[in-house]
Amino acid sequence: MSRSDRRASRASRASRAAVAALGAAGLIALAAAPAAFADDAEPDLVVGGIKPIDGLKPGSTFDVPVTVANKGTATAGKAWVTYAVTRGLDFAEVPSNCWTQHVRSYDEMPERWTAVCEYDQPVEPGVRYTPETPLRVKALDRALDDELRVEADWNAPWPDENGDDPVAGTAPPVKLVETQTGVTGTKRLVDVPVTSVNTADFQVTGAALKGSVGETVPMKLGFTNAGPAWVMSTTVKVVVTPPAGTSVVKVAAFCRAEGHVYYCGMRQPAYNEGGHENYTFQLKIDKRVPHAKGSVALSTEPRPFDPDKTDDKADITLDVTGGDPTGTPTGTPTGTPGGSGGPTSSPTGGSSGGSSGGSSGSAGGSSSTGGAGTTTNGGNLAATGSSALPIAGVATTAAVTGAATLAMVRRRRNQNPG
Incomplete structure (x- = not known):
């Protein structure tokens, strides 16, 4: 076996060994996967108790009753509840464990205000909670058809990048307390309509x-x-x-x-x-x-x-x-004396209007507008215009023919001298 063949054989054996090692590692990983995925317990917070609100009057207020439940399999170390209202509503009082943000309209979403409340306490699975003091919302003078959104999470939400800087609340802080009443929700986020009597x-x-x-x-x-x-x-x-x-x-x-x-x-x-x-x-x-x-x-x-x-x-x-009812511009018709687009002057310098004294027509004759703006004068100007071109063509043809004949005679003389 040549030296090059021995190197190729060693490389082939090394490649097969590497594939075998990777296959063994893959089997070990697959064997360990069930153990890794078995410990997937985590919290799952949902909200409930949110119902549509109807018949508000501008300037009035209402409380937002909300329940928070943990439908997951692990305890949440904290809970955050986010309230959002459209621009016809606002928050009357905001606890100090909450912050608010004004968010401008973008992506066809209406302007809104949000309040994010942090509850620094554990939320156990299967237990239902409610804020000890519900958040209060007021209807503004511009209220009509608005919307309230409530959302619960065990991770801290971020302020909206399209909004103003968050502002901390000033009312006394509020905790979550266990409750046996209310409804356990099924969703993390709930939207409900809020309507007011307005025009x-x-x-x-x-x-x-x-x-x-x-x-x-x-x-x-x-x-x-x-x-x-x-x-x-x-x-x-x-x-x-x-x-x-x-x-x-x-x-x-x-x-x-x-x-x-x-x-x-x-x-x-x-x-x-x-x-x-x-x-x-x-x-x-x-x-x-x-x-x-x-x-x-x-x-x-x-x-x-x-x-x-x-x-x-x-x-x-x-x-x-300007313009008559059919759309033709008003003023002197096209082609008439003095109008735009009509004849200007005759070769003799007189007016083409046909009046005596140097006109292109007969003395005392008058001109009128012919078809397609052609000026006529007893047929003379029209006849002159139509016959002049053929006569000029005949004269040109005669001149060319005469010149050709003269050239032929000269060539014959040169060929037969004497």
Whole structure:
């Protein structure tokens, strides 16, 4: 066996030994796996006792009864309960073992306030607890359709990175106490609606447009929630119908076309009390249509919170300057004397208007507009224009033929001298 063959044989044996070692290690790991996964006991905190709240009046308060239970197989060393309310609600009093945070609207989520309460005490499996003093929430003047979220965890939650800096509570601290009443929940997180008796006035704003035929003008429309309440969620749309005789060359943001009508949505902040949404279209005036008028209106979905329907629709008026009702611009017709696009002057320097004294027509003759802007004068100018081109062509042909004949004669003379 050569030296190279011996090296290859040793390498092969080493490779097989390495594979065998890895296989043995894998078997040892698999054998040990059941023992490692057997000790997977951990806490599992859930909340209960949260029910929808209805019929609040702005300025009133309510308590949040909540139970915390541990459905896991291990004791939790601590418990955290997080309360979150949408912008129509706020916390009346916050214990010092809690911190609050204001979170701005983002990713289509509404603005909200959170309160995170830390309970530095063990929570045993199978035991139900409740705060010795429930957290109190108040309804603000803008309250209408809001939401309350309650969540329990045995790990500390982090503040929201889109929120303001957390602020510690100032009321006396609160502990969890065991309770035999209440309901044991099944979820770690629960959302419930909180509704108040209030109204919100949705309004639209029209536009008064002015321009000439062929001009493109901006059409600025608007939506406003005049309050006093904010609206967390609604399917209402703004419906835009442009005036007749116009065409949209640029559509506003959040709008889509369905035929000649445009349906526009809006951002979440527009639903806040005093919130606005503006829609700017670019509108081309194609022709003048007498008394043309468009509209901007709210869609017809039910809005029981908005009893005032007088401002749900507004006009879009259009004042067209210039142009007859069919769309032709007003002024001197094309091709007539003095009008744009007509003849300017005759070769003799006189006016093409046909008046005596140097006109291109006969003395005292008049000109009129012919088809496609051609000026006629008893047929003379038209005849001159139509016959001049053939005559010029014949003259050119004769000149070329004569030159060719002369060249041939000269060549023959040169070939046959004498």
